[in-house]
Amino acid sequence: MKLATFNINGIKARAPALAEWLDEAQPDVAVLQEIKSVDEAFPREMFEDRGYAVETHGQKSFNGVAILSKLPLEDVTRGLPGDDEDDQARWIEATVVGKTSLRICGMYLPNGNPAPGPKYDYKLAWMERLHARAQDLLKSEEPALMTGDFNIIPQAEDAKTPDAWRDDALFRPESRTAFRRIVNLGFTDAFRARTYGPGHYSFWDYQAGAWQRDNGIRIDHVLLSPEAADLLKDCKIDAYIRGKEKPSDHVPVWVELDI
DNA sequence: ATGGCACCATCTTGGTGA
Numbered sequence: 001m002k003l004a005t006f007n008i009n010g011i012k013a014r015a016p017a018l019a020e021w022l023d024e025a026q027p028d029v030a031v032l033q034e035i036k037s038v039d040e041a042f043p044r045e046m047f048e049d050r051g052y053a054v055e056t057h058g059q060k061s062f063n064g065v066a067i068l069s070k071l072p073l074e075d076v077t078r079g080l081p082g083d084d085e086d087d088q089a090r091w092i093e094a095t096v097v098g099k100t101s102l103r104i105c106g107m108y109l110p111n112g113n114p115a116p117g118p119k120y121d122y123k124l125a126w127m128e129r130l131h132a133r134a135q136d137l138l139k140s141e142e143p144a145l146m147t148g149d150f151n152i153i154p155q156a157e158d159a160k161t162p163d164a165w166r167d168d169a170l171f172r173p174e175s176r177t178a179f180r181r182i183v184n185l186g187f188t189d190a191f192r193a194r195t196y197g198p199g200h201y202s203f204w205d206y207q208a209g210a211w212q213r214d215n216g217i218r219i220d221h222v223l224l225s226p227e228a229a230d231l232l233k234d235c236k237i238d239a240y241i242r243g244k245e246k247p248s249d250h251v252p253v254w255v256e257l258d259i
Numbered sequence: 260a261t262g263g264c265a266c267c268a269t270c271t272t273g274g275t276g277a
Contacts, residue, residue: 036266061274
């Protein structure tokens with residue numbers, strides 16, 4: 001099974017590019033972030049026509065996540081547990097039913113800038129809730145993964161110019177510590193299980209010719225539970241997508257699992 | 260040191276992002 005994560009930066013602006021990539025890459029499951037749309041306005045027919053089940057958790061203008069799947073989706077839930085006051089649409093879960101079932105968590109983790117400040121406090125509090133959900137996922141001892149736009153640069157090698165990110169919410173020590181705490185519960189960063197070394201990015205800013213200079217960062221991740229990590233066959237970043245017409249500032253990251 | 264670009268809303272400008 002091929003599963004991809006893709007921050008599309010707006011479904012209205014990206015629908016044609018997203019459809020083209022789906023036709024090329026043929027993922028069985030696509031976990032989307034920043035749909036920036038309410039559920040009713042999501043062009044679901046475009047994807048249902050391609051054989052995907054469509055589950056969205058949207059909101060007006062900002063945020064919003066979705067799961068597209070060619071396999072049946074069950075037990076869909078929306079919202080990250082732990083704060084009833086939080087109305088930002090950043091989390092969706094579903095179980096994909098294949099020859100083995102897989103629990104999928106799709107996230108758009110808060111950016112957190114400027115740091116320090118209330119937005120950074122929200123990011124760290126959100127990651128505490130993520131840690132709690134991650135613990136519960138592991139208790140099931142079933143194949144599970146958490147994927148999406150983590151807005152975390154895990155290591156210096158995951159940025160072309162790490163010094164430029166030193167005080168940024170994506171790279172500050174507290175952010176990386178919170179990410180490591182979650183990984184250290186027993187998750188595998190799928191990309192780093194397959195590829196080592198610098199020069200692998202999933203985001204390039206629209207500004208200052210970042211793509212042309214390859215000034216990128218790796219912030220879109222797939223974290224596998226031990227049971228899912230045992231099924232990992234491959235993980236790659238479709239960086240070439242960033243060079244197409246009207247691209248998102250993120251590109252797809254995909255895993256192939258023996259499911 | 261700064262801003263640069265793109266998206267969204269309904270506004271031709273400001274909020275947000277990373």
